[in-house]
Amino acid sequence: MRYSQMLLPTLKENPSEAEVASHRLLLRGGFIRRLTAGVYAYLPLGLATIRKVEQIVREEMNRAGAQEVLLPIVQPADLWIESGRWTKYGPELLRFKDRHNRESCLGPTHEEVITDLVRMNVHSYRNLPLNLYQIQTKFRDEIRPRFGLMRGREFIMKDGYSFDLAEEGANLTYQKMYDAYHRIFARCGLAFRAVEADTGTIGGSFSHEFMVLAATGEDTIVICRAAGCGYAANLEKAAGPASEAPKEPADMLPLEKVETPGQRKVAAVIAFLGIAPSQLVKTMVYLADGKPVAVLVRGDHEVQDVKLKNLLGAVDVVLADDQQIFEATGVPSGYLGPVGLKILVVADREVAVMRNVVIGGGEKNYHFRNANLERDFRVEKFADLRQVTATDRCPCCGGELEFPKGIEVGHIFKLGTSYSQAMKATYLDKDGQEKFFVMGCYGIGVSRIVAAAIEQNHDQDGIIFPLPLAPFKVVVLNLSPNDEKISGAAEAIYQGLLAAGTEVLIDDRDERPGSKFKDADLVGIPFRVTVGKGFTADGTVEVRRRAGATVAVPLADTVALILAEIDREMSALAGQS
């Protein structure tokens, strides 16, 4: 491609709408332009990058035995009503009516559509297992789209769905996808980690997320430091260690009500009473689908609402505000305790082994000392409800934990029969028995990978694309388009690379050298060949790896050298998987 003919509007200044690196650089580099909140147009360079990701995804999905399809983006409400998600999915599902007043929606995901397709067309065990995927635009009406391609409302996703005869087969398929995902992200040249995850709205029995490690990631993940352990989980999911302290029959001291005027926060109460935060139990009130629930956790722990949601089987849990707390319990916030509470009380399992604790007094300006479970208050259910902290140990091996940030670029779920049952999707087995398909679903955020790759690989000058994702592998800078000798050399390299099938951009614009260097750095093309004064002087051109060293190379050797470098690096990445 010739730069002079390409729509590649780079920006010298930082757009005010962009905060994070990937968003800023994608805008500045002329990859994308915003149309409206969370909706972007892909310019030629942006599309070329998306295509690189798609191609890797496609190759690995096909290699793993999946087949590509393309499903409709507009979906009828009926299907969603059938699966039960028309009511469950919430406002992210963009709904509308067509001219016949039929309820419809824009597909945020395609479980319903694919299940419908398969139940209509697959009836026999002979046609199973089946693994179908598509690469397509999704729409989710996110509450707050942000960070450019990182969290758009419209985005490109690879979503795949598997249909198996039974559990064992489904587990095998899941493992295949897990392996394929590893190959995909490795081939993209990304530093990533697979972690155990919560199953979220899509539902199902277990799941893994694939996280690109980057300081700006929106998710916190928990990783065990111990060599050979390999425990890694999303913070939402990470198991709190089982309570160590035995349920010792420690001497229960008599319950004592103490005055704590104005002491509402944990920090204030412990300071006032001169105790450690681990000797206090705080009582949090949540509204689970609108119904109040009291949740007990140790003073230095935090409630993990995803765990709470799962325990209660709720669609939605939110922390109650002061007024809601008072309405539900009759106690002002800050002094609430489990004694005499009329609403459902659940607790983190750590609470079960605590003795002689401080709790809210159930009236303004009072707390209890030496409260004890069973004797003084009741708990309906115990479960792991708290967020793991830095002082916790690995639930697998007891090793130390670290908490890096990550960007979720892939998520695989084992769905089981939840959709096939809801939508009556069945096949006949060998014995003529009607059975439900055992399903799995597998997503990759294609456009998000581009953003994640940039978050992980950039410097103050611009993007540093991993070779496999770069829209062009090489950029040739012709520093003097008016000089025949220099232009001839630049053209020779350009043509040589083109002939070898390499994606190459030649900067043939009538611009000053400075602009060409700046733009080349900005858009992050891995190899840069500069043809200028050096060539006039001694017949060499400069080859430079983005953010690397420059070497002078005789014109005749240039193409071969670059091709060899590219080949070496690409096969290293492919082999590593």
Place this chain on the structure above:
RNA sequence: CGGGACGUGGCUCAGUCUGGUAGAGCACAGCGUUCGGGACGCUGGGGUCGGAGGUUCGAAUCCUCUCGUCCCGACCA
């Protein structure tokens, strides 16, 4: 939805407090000089000041409403 900030040429922003003929830099077009890390000079084109209503002799500026965008929390690839 709650909290915060902001809408002025294509981009970045000044001007708004204290009402009085819409500005700068970049980008764009022409000419000239320049030419290895975003050059310089001269000339030129381009703006319903987000929109509507109001106050006023007069509104980018004050008031009301409205739309949009960005940032912080709950959703997710």
